Every structure is written in structure tokens, then in C-alpha cells.
Amino acid sequence: MKLISMENVQFNYGNETVLDNISLDVFSGEFITLSGPNGAAKSTLLKILLKLLKPKKGTVQISKQNKDGKKLVIGYVPQQIASFNAGFPSTVLELVQSGCYPRGKWFRPLTKRDHDIVKQSLLGVGMWDFRHKKIGELSGGQKQRICIARVLASEPDILVLDEPTTGMDFENRKSFYQLLKHHVTDHGRTVVMVTHDLEDAKQFADRNIYLEQKENTQWRCFTLASCNEHYWAAD
Numbered sequence: 001m002k003l004i005s006m007e008n009v010q011f012n013y014g015n016e017t018v019l020d021n022i023s024l025d026v027f028s029g030e031f032i033t034l035s036g037p038n039g040a041a042k043s044t045l046l047k048i049l050l051k052l053l054k055p056k057k058g059t060v061q062i063s064k065q066n067k068d069g070k071k072l073v074i075g076y077v078p079q080q081i082a083s084f085n086a087g088f089p090s091t092v093l094e095l096v097q098s099g100c101y102p103r104g105k106w107f108r109p110l111t112k113r114d115h116d117i118v119k120q121s122l123l124g125v126g127m128w129d130f131r132h133k134k135i136g137e138l139s140g141g142q143k144q145r146i147c148i149a150r151v152l153a154s155e156p157d158i159l160v161l162d163e164p165t166t167g168m169d170f171e172n173r174k175s176f177y178q179l180l181k182h183h184v185t186d187h188g189r190t191v192v193m194v195t196h197d198l199e200d201a202k203q204f205a206d207r208n209i210y211l212e213q214k215e216n217t218q219w220r221c222f223t224l225a226s227c228n229e230h231y232w233a234a235d
């Protein structure tokens, strides 16, 4: 089932065209990685895909329903998360538990299943041992991993992550990818993820979309990204 459809998108920051003529479909049950050099407009493409940025030309359509006919839930963790100040009162566990609410009534009592999902999410990002710490006491990278765990706990139909493995060591990266793969293969969910870890991605992703910069005098811009899809299976 097609969940997101992007057609012939062009996007400009001021006079600079950073994406042009990009078309991309995202289907249910896919693990997609998005890669390319710094500044190739990967983060911008994610934001357009989520309709957080409006393209100058082209269209983006997001399905209202998931494959089971229920309301589509999208989880997004940007590259730079909002900062929590040192006095932020919640513990890691409380913040990640709050991710369970999109799947039911707000502030309902958590079920055993919720607790299991929260634990798996925290283990998956290597932060289970930090569960009783206050959010304000964590490093920047740890805060980002907690935000990822919170989004994982919401069991989104589409999980959109911008460079989530930055700062993770080898073991944590591996278990994180395995957790994402589990979401895709065992639950039929969809992952769209920006990453520079192409070797890791190659092991787990179904396809990679590579954005590359090109000069284009016609548009009088510094960069113009073109979208080449690399299917691992075709290697």
C-alpha cells in the first residue's frame, strides 16, 4: 500500500533550488535509507515528505489510513531535537512511556504490553540503564536516543528518522538497526531514515535513495539535487 507519494517536487530556500524534479513513493512495510553528501538536502526532503515544508512545485500526498484502515501514525525524530533544560522534571522512563498514548486514550493506565514496548524501545537505543535518570542530566546524544525511543514506543506506521545513529557506538548501532528491522518485518511498519552508515544500511534496508549535488546554471543555484534510487537487490 502506498503511504506517501511525492511527485516532481522542487524546493527553494530563497533563490537557491536545493531539490528539483524529485519523485518518490513510500510503501507500507519498506525500510528506506536516504543518503548523500552533507548539504545534499536530505533533511529538507524528509520535511517535505512530512509536509512540514511546502514545495515550490510538485505535490506530496500522505495516506490518512494505515494498511489496517486505522488512522495513520507517523513518528518523526529530526536531526536537531528541541533542547530540554537542566530542570526538565521527567525521568527517561516517564518520557518514553508518554510515547504510548497515541495508540489509545491520553493518560490511560499503561498496560503490560506498553511496559514491554517501552523496555524494548529503551533497550533498542541502548538507554535502558539510564531509565531512572532525569532528562536534563543527559548528554545531547543521549537525549536524541530517548526521543527516538519515545517515538518507537508509539509504534508508528511510518518512522522517519534523521541521522539517528550519530554518536552511537558499534554495538548500539547494530541493536538499533535490528530493532528497526523488527518493526518492519514483524509488524509491517515503514522506516525512512537519513544515514551516512551505508554499510550498516546495506545490511538492513530494502532500498537506498541517494541524493547528489549538481551544479545547474539554468536555476542559478549552488546545488541541485537529483534523486537516484539504488536498490540493494540490484547490486
Ligand SMILES: Nc1ncnc2c1ncn2[C@@H]1O[C@H](COP(=O)(O)OP(=O)(O)OP(=O)(O)O)[C@@H](O)[C@H]1O
Residues within 6 Å of the ligand: 013, 014, 018, 036, 037, 038, 039, 040, 041, 042, 043, 044, 045, 079, 223
Ligand atoms: N532554513 C534554511 N534556510 C536556508 N538554507 C537552508 C536552510 N536549511 C538548509 N538550507 C540549505 O539547504 C541545503 C540542504 O540542507 P539540508 O540540511 O537539507 O542538507 P542535508 O543533506 O540534510 O545535510 P547534512 O548531511 O549536512 O545534514 C544546504 O545547502 C543548506 O545550507
